[in-house]
Amino acid sequence: MIKKAKKISSNKISQIHTGVLVLENKTIFKGVGIGYQGTATGEVCFNTSLTGYQEIISDPSYAGQIINFTFPHIGNVGTNKQDLESDKVWTKGVIFNSEITSPSNYRSLVNLDLWLKKNKIVGITGLDTRGLTNHIRDKGAPKGTISFSNKGNFNISKLANITAKWSGLNNLDLAEQVTTKKNYIWSGFKTWKKETGYLKNKKNSLHVVAIDYGIKKNILRYFSDLNCKVTVVSCKTGAKDILKLKPNGIFLSNGPGDPAATGKYAIEIIKELIKNNLPIFGICLGHQILALALGAKTKKMKLGHRGANHPVKNLIKDNVEITSQNHGFEIVRATLPKNIQITHKSLFDNCIEGIRLKNKPVFSVQYHPESNPGPQDSVYLFEEFINNIKKNAKKKRS
Secondary structure, three states, X not given: OOXXXXXXXXXXXXXXXXXXXXXXXXXXXXXXXXXXXXXXEEEEEEEOOOOOHHHHHOOXXXXXXXXXXXXXXXOOOOEOOOOOOOOOOOEOEEEOOOOOOOOOOOOOOEOHHHHHHHOOOEEEEOOOHHHHHHHHHHHOOOEEEEEEOOOOOOOHHHHHHHHHHOOOOOOOOOHHHHOOOOOEEOOOEOOOEOOOEOOEOOOOOEEEEEEEOOOOHHHHHHHHHOOEEEEEEEOOOOHHHHHHOOOOEEEEOOOOOOHHHHHHHHHHHHHXXXXXXXXXXXXXXXXXXXXXXXXXXXXXXXEEEEEEEEEEEXXXXXXXXXXXXXXXXXXXXXXXXXXXXXXXXXXXOOOEEEEEEOOOOEEEEOOOOOOOOOOOOOOHHHHHHHHHHHHHHHHHHO
16 A cells, blocks of 8 residues: 655656645645546545445535545446436545455446546545545645646646645535536436336426535435425526426525535525425535525534434434435534524534424425435435425415
């Protein structure tokens, strides 16, 4: 295994190494380049998941980020067309500990390395991912530049300058980059089953409008499971245009970037939707923006939460859920208005993982109930949203 490099002043790295990662404090990690030959800059974070690497890399919430996978064996099951969370991959780069081996899975269509090339994702393998993870744990998620060149010649000073000039995720609105450019109706496919693959929903008894801040396809599939027609709209679609679609409920999606930056346009839209007493459900970035619309504030976390085994306590049911998470911002507890109830908290650091409005059918969670990396502890949240919609419909009829 190639060990972490110390800070160096040389402008070149040995040609043995075809990949390099340069952090903002000029710490250098060397390795072997994989995927797309090129250079990319982003925030370097780590993900502790043991499975689901294709879903992770294709999650739009990772826009502007370079993912360091702590699990060493990434790529064993190859890639396929079914596990994509988005039609376009927004992740800046990936870092693996071990060389990608030949895939061994009946669903595999393309080797991960070729898939990374196709999607223009720069990667490095063969470096000390544990050392990098410890660096992030101790110093916080840094800005970094990842580069892959078969020639193995890197201008470290230039890469360090690129890293230094990048603004970082604070105050960066990435939702407007990843959102759909054209409103559309979801195809209706349900969640994947081993026996049948993806079946299509033929019952559209309810209509959900999903505001796309970087939505994952599996969220849409869960709404299809629950017999919903889903209209996906751009993150800047006004409240009046959303209401013209006559939705039974509003969904606020996950997404990348700083929620406060996205909130510059999203807050007023959500406030107007809340006034109309429609049931609202938010996940991840949608959870944070909802909190902003209700009067709270958000802040950047030192590390963030990214993994598939995060324990969250449900304060209403008094039980613990094992959850999948991917976020680098959180709600500031001290800023929550009195009409908001905290429903979930992290058992890692006690940060807020769920809220609800006390007097209206409006709630959200920080984690990803649709991910199901093994546990399916949080799927009930979709059902709660649908129940809110049905209760709201009864009130209108009475």
